[in-house]
Amino acid sequence: MAESQRTSEPVNVVHQDEIWKSHVKVEKDSAEVWPNKWGFLTEVYKEYQKDSVKxxxxxxxxxxxxxxxxxxxxxxxxxxxxxxPPVPQTTQALIGWRSAHSHLQLEKYAPVHHGRRSFLKELGWPFDSCN
Structure with missing residues (x-):
């Protein structure tokens, strides 16, 4: 929140450019060194692909x-x-207007009725055992 009220500070374009140049140089140097350090992985991967196809x-x-x-x-x-069916004219009737029609309801076969069950009752434990 404090940063949104801060006035814009001058940006040192030369400094930003030097940072970008150093990032590019590090990427270029890493790309040149990678085959010497990790190039063996490409050969191993090619062998793995051939073996998996076989x-x-x-x-x-x-x-x-x-x-x-x-x-x-x-x-x-x-x-x-x-x-x-046609869309209702009022916003009050807009809520649930599709569920009023039986052929447009989400529950296609029948409403889902989940019975109330007690985990403690299924185990045969007394109800005051978990407090």
């Missing part, structure tokens, strides 16, 4: 029919969206 070809097994992946069916076959 293993995948050797291990390839045809799945039984009951475990095979079925092709994906388009959602249009299962989901049918009908026309919406």
């Amino acid at each position: 293993l995948k070809q050797e291990v390839r097994v045809d799945l039984p029919h009951h475990l095979a992946v079925c092709p994906q069916t388009p959602a249009d076959k299962h989901i049918h969206v009908g026309a919406s």
Whole structure:
């Protein structure tokens, strides 16, 4: 909050440029040194890729029919969206206007009823055991 009220201070453009030059120089030097220090990793990775391709070809097994992946069916076959009723004219009627129609409700099959259960009752413990 204090920084938002602070007046803009003069920026030393030359200093900012020197900082940027030093960052670029460090990046360039690091790029030149990297193959000597860590270049062996590229060869190891290429060997790993070749080995993994060989293993995948050797291990390839045809799945039984009951475990095979079925092709994906388009959602249009299962989901049918009908026309919406007209939007209410007042803002008061706007809240919950779609849920008033039974064919537009989110619960498609039936409302979800979760019974009230007690963890203590399921274990057969007395209710005052957890205070």
